Amino acid sequence: MSFSFKLKSHVKEGESFKDGQLLVDHLKGVRDIAIETSRMHGITGEIEDVINMICLCHDFGKASEYFQRYLKDEYDGNLKNHGEISAYFAYYMLPEPWKIIGFMAVKRHHGDLDPDRIFFDYNIDLLLKIATSIEKNKIELNEIYQQDISEFFTIIKDEIFLKNPWKSFKKKMKSFTIEDFTWMQYLWSLLLTGDKTQLIRGKAYQNSTNVYEGYVDKYKEKVKHALREKFPKIENTELFHIRNQIYQEVVEGIKEVDLQKDHLFSINVPTGTGKTLSVYGAAFQLLERIYHESDKKIRPTVIYTIPFTSVIDQNYQVLEDIFDSNGLKGFESFILKHHSMTELNYTDYNEKMDEATEYKNYDARFCVENWQSTVVTTTFVQLFNTIFQSGKNAVINRFHKLAGSIIILDEVQAIPPKYYDIIEQIFEVLCNKFNCYVITVTATKPLFLEGVELVKSNVKIFSTLDRIQIENHTASPIYLDEFSQIIIEDIQEKQDKSFLIVLNTVKSSLKILDDLRDSEAIRSINRKILYLSTEIHPQRRLEIIQQIKEDKDNKYVLVSTQLIEAGVDVDFDIVYRDFSTIDSINQTAGRANRNAISGKGTVKIYSLINENHSDKKFARYIYSETLLDATEEIIKDKSIILEKDIYEINKAYFKAVKERKSKDPSKDLEEAIAAFNFGKIRELFKLIEENYQKEDVIINYNEETQKCLDIIEEGNGEYQEVLNAWRVLNKYKVSVNKEDMDNINTLTIKGMHVLDKQYYDKDKGIIRTSTAVF
Incomplete structure (x- = not known):
């Protein structure tokens, strides 16, 4: 005998009440989406009962006559509110270990989550009126929950019960673990995702498994062919063979790892050795193994993260080229780019039906910001916001995507050392409890997230390469005028060489730029001088970088700030660098003789001082004293640094950084997590510090x-x-x-x-x- 359900959960604009969505359909739809999503991540078993109950309870309060009248446009008072009564119902229905997390997730499924004393305050008169109204629909609710819920309407009248969530929270406060914190965000994220996805697409998003390492290998061969045509002699260079060797070692390394034991991997190789293709090859090979070998049939998300938006388009273009070379359609539901300059577009492609559905407006925004895609290219900021912007509904809805994921941290050295401890603790939980895998990529490997090195011969590769030498002129700091004259004379003398000059501040870079452009000596030899800094808007920066890469007939002089460093694929003969930290110097050095086809590149390091401000070193405006002191100590007696020396220098640097680490906010973050003080967590973790100046x-x-x-x-x-x-x-x-x-x-x-x-x-x-x- 079928039951006739009448309660509604939603009525779309322009739709009549009778045509609105049934509450039972919404609750079960949200539940089904959340559980199917969790299964995609390999999070299964008893936790599914918890997910089931949180989702079924989240809109319990919509069964009140006040909310039903609200849907008919007949009422708009406070009694239509449904979050709090639903939270108490979840607290009542859930098993003890999950009561408080379920209460919090349900109470704030329409808002931000900042639990404190006020969060647990209640209006007993309001709750009782809503509960009395809901009780009138008890028969229908019994059908929805497949049990008699009469006891709840009795117990909700007891103030002892109403105070229990606060008592439970207070008892646990200051002793929540990082695992508790992760489960809180995961379950809340699943509820938010299920709730919104049910209304937008009606079914769970499922990652594609049509991702193979062979796609990258095929594209790599295409790139090699193009390089041979562009640089006929490149095939005879050692670098050409090293790039092939690195790719093969990375892929073979992934084939050999123990997926049960190994979750952290490293690709630590010199700059310009094809790290981007190698890590995509590793990630896709890992995805294949996880899907086919796991009895949970995990469908991983590949999350490729980069520190700077300035190179994200360049990296994403490689991804698009890989898929395009293999005849794959690059819809956003397959590959997605997400950062502050990405236009909002989302098309969902159904592989089986060969059909595409385009989403618009708020629906498109949710799909993009929820990372409903198989391969996501984004920034460190977006990744770590997903973890540490705790309590923010609009960000944490995608937290669940970290489970069962392959997270790539490209240029991992860009993460501030002060956050190493807390990030390692978070990733340990994600890896051990949530089926996450992490691949770090760098030429300057910090003592951080140390895992299985996939390039077994990386030490030998570092010692083999001989593309550059670094000249250390930092013993005697100089003013900008003297620095300008040194560069001008060098440009005059070496008219067949390209030059990159990297400064630490915009104003010092503009001073050098003006000196070069005003120089009669430079004008007389007609050198083309280009400029990059944060005052050149991002679109123009891309144009300049593209101009340098494509115009091989001119030997450019580029004056830049440090934004040129990580990931920007440009190649210069001679590089000048104002003093900075070792990892930064190494990244700058990676722009010199990148393809090893023009003899040996030269990198010249100077220590520049500001004569207008008590001879303060420009480096001190940008970098921490701790990191600069460690760098000075390590290179002070080295007038020449060869590329083969860089690996050991990097090791010494990061060891010194670890020993000298400045005040570490990780302890404060641990305390904030233990108290579930989400506002404090957001305040303490700032990957990019806000500059109020x-x-x-x-x-x-x-x-x-x-x-x-x-x-x-x-x-x-x-x-x-x-x-x-x-x-x-x-x-x-x-x-x-x-x-x-x-x-x-x-x-x-x-x-x-x-x-x-x-x-x-x-x-x-x-x-x-x-x-x-x-």
């Missing part, structure tokens, strides 16, 4: 920016159109010192500073009305 400025640079500004000013476009306009403008955004704002002719539009292109030099940056002293 900086102001963002949008450059109204071309027709694209003007169109976006018009859309935002008019404010009557679709949500997705307006959001994408903001994201496109991020490609034309620069940050400047607040003290300079009086010298910049900006307009204020919708709360943002906008600079017209007439006040912007595409080859230098913002044109100020007066020159500030640096």
